[in-house]
Amino acid sequence: MATPMTRPFPSFEPVNPPVHGGREVALFAGCPELLGTPFSYGREEEIYGEGEDADVVYRVVDGAVRTHKVLGDGRRQITGFHLPGDLFGFEQGEAHRHSAEALSDTKVLIFRRSAIQRAxxxxxxxxxxxxNMATRGLRHAQDHxxxxxxxxxxxxxxxxLIDVDERLGGTGTFALPMTRRDIADYLGLTIETVSRTLSQLEEAGTLLRTGGRQVSLRLQRLRRVVED
Amino acid sequence: MATPMTRPFPSFEPVNPPVHGGREVALFAGCPELLGTPFSYGREEEIYGEGEDADVVYRVVDGAVRTHKVLGDGRRQITGFHLPGDLFGFEQGEAHRHSAEALSDTKVLIFRRSAIQRAxxxxxxxxxxxxNMATRGLRHAQDHxxxxxxxxxxxxxxxxLIDVDERLGGTGTFALPMTRRDIADYLGLTIETVSRTLSQLEEAGTLLRTGGRQVSLRLQRLRRVVED
DNA sequence: CGTGAGATTGACTGTACTCAAATGTGGTGG
DNA sequence: CCACCACATTTGAGTACAGTCAATCTCACG
Incomplete structure (x- = not known):
């Protein structure tokens, strides 16, 4: 576990950009009084479930987290993937209305809601x-x-693909940190459709797949597909 | 225009419940220093558009508002309908990333973002x-x-239908305050599918239509359709 | 080298979309 | 009050995109 220390972010605004390997424990820059407790989760481990008390907020330090909602019959919608630097676990009422799990081995910082409000x-x-944090989340939700x-x-x-690439550094080459099932449940599709679509994009020369999760994007062409 | 006065809400938490005809101008209870400016918009009038400066936040006093995003080719997604009591217009950056229009003649209160932050x-x-306001919005977005x-x-x-009914008083009988197009663009469907689905529900005895927008819901049966 | 989970591919189906026509509704002015 | 109009809504016929079910392939790991 990293020892608590106060290394503020250089700038105020961008909390989002990944801070791989960061050891910050303050929630925000210039706020040394609001410290988080480091914690770790294993691959596929549940961080919290629907209905549980929502008295803390999390910040990803290393790894990746998904948050989702499910229907009675098992249909699932992933509402977001959270990478290093991202906050998640906000809730309006007492209890969580969605669940969160670690995609891979993940380190987080935990902040008590009461402490945040006092701060x-x-x-x-x-x-x-x-x-800002909350409206950032709202904007993502609207886009989605x-x-x-x-x-x-x-x-x-x-x-x-463009989004994941950007959040992972924007090089165009990376390994998808989640399964086809997770991608499908995030995009409101089935795994088969995701798979077929990737094949189709590869066939059109819009990307290259080397091994299971590894992809190389032709960003120009990919952006032309989106056109918004 | 209503004369500014400070009538705080009786309770702290519920800002959402409709306050038809209310003349409150304070953003929140117990906050007489944060006053809003009354303003009116006509049916279908634009309140703000994508790209415009986002330096104010709105609260609906009377009427109804829709917020939405559009793609280059005209495809539109309505992200929310806002009824009396609701806040809208939050934005993370300088500019709005979505648009807002009045569904019908609408009265709002306008609050400067800078004033809110100072308060x-x-x-x-x-x-x-x-x-709370922001996380409430986030929860709605996740559900949607x-x-x-x-x-x-x-x-x-x-x-x-269940949702609109609840927000309009929960009697089960009401007039939909928006067109089929708006409903379709909110639900990610086409107007034809919305229309057909309503007919199908009526045929099954799940609701009754009397005149264009007027509906009477059999809430029991309707809830059985949703099953979550 | 065998195993099993994850991913791909194939064949077929079904839900919701598209295009098109008919019907209903509310507002306006004679 | 009614005729007329513009526009919203409903209904119909045919299509397409993504879903379902099922078989095969890949690859990491023991």
Missing amino acids: AARNADVACHLW MLLLGRRSAVERVATF | AARNADVACHLW MLLLGRRSAVERVATF
Whole structure:
């Protein structure tokens, strides 16, 4: 476990960009009083489930997390993938209305909601930051609603690949950190459709697959597929 | 225009329940320093568009508002309908990433973002309330993602009807305040599918249509359609 | 080298979409 | 009050895109 220390972010605004291997334990820059407790989860381990008490908020330090909702018959919608730097676990009421699991071995920082609220009351910057965090999430949700409601399978997959690439550094070459099932449940498709669509994109020379999860994107062409 | 006055809400938590004809101008209870400016919009009038400066936040006083995103080719996804009491117009950055229009003649209160942030810094309750507001929006967005990604047409329409009914008083009988196009663009369907689905539900004795927008729901049966 | 989970591919099906026509509704002015 | 109009909604016929079911392939790991 990393020893608690206060290394603030260089800039105020971008909390999102990955901070692989970071050892920050403060929730926000310039807020040394709001410290998080390091914690680890194994691959596929549940972080919290629907209905559980929502008295803490998490920040990913290393690894990746998915949050999702399920229907009674098992249909699942993944609402987001959370990479290093991302916050997740906000909840309006007492209990979680969705679940969270680690995609791979994952390190997080845990912050008590009560402590956050106390800090927000004392420090205007913290309050502002929280507001930004939440509206950032709202924006992502709105984008994703547009994708789920109005985009075709190819567009969904292309959008997804571009997005993951950006969040992983933007080199165009990376290993997808999740299974086809997770991708399908995020995009509102089936694994078969995701698979077929990837094959179709590869056939069109829009990407290259080398081994199971590894992909190389032709970003130009991929962006032309999305066209928004 | 209503004269500014400070009538705080009786309770702290529920800002959402409709306050038809309310004349409150304070954003939150117990926050007389944060006053809004009353403003009106006509039917179908644009409140703000994508790309415009997002320096204010709105609260619906009377009427109804829709917020949406569009793709280049015109495909549209409505991300939410906002009824009296609801806040909308939050944005993470400088500019709006979506648009908002009045469904019918609508009265709103306008609050400057800078004023809100100043108030949040001074008043812990306000900061807490803002946090709640934003996470409330996030929860709705997550529910809607599940609907868009994983639910069938009948389930979407049924869910929608139940939801509108609840927000309009829960009597089971009401006039839909929006067109089929709006419903379709909210549910990720086409107007034809919405229409057919309503006919199908009526045929099954799950609801009654009297005149264009007027409906009477058999809530029991309708809930059985949704089953979650 | 065998095993099993994950991924791909194939054949077929079904739900929701598209295009098109008919019907209903509310508003306006004679 | 009614005729007329524009527009919203419903209904119909045919299609297509993504889903289902099932077989095969790949690859990491013991």
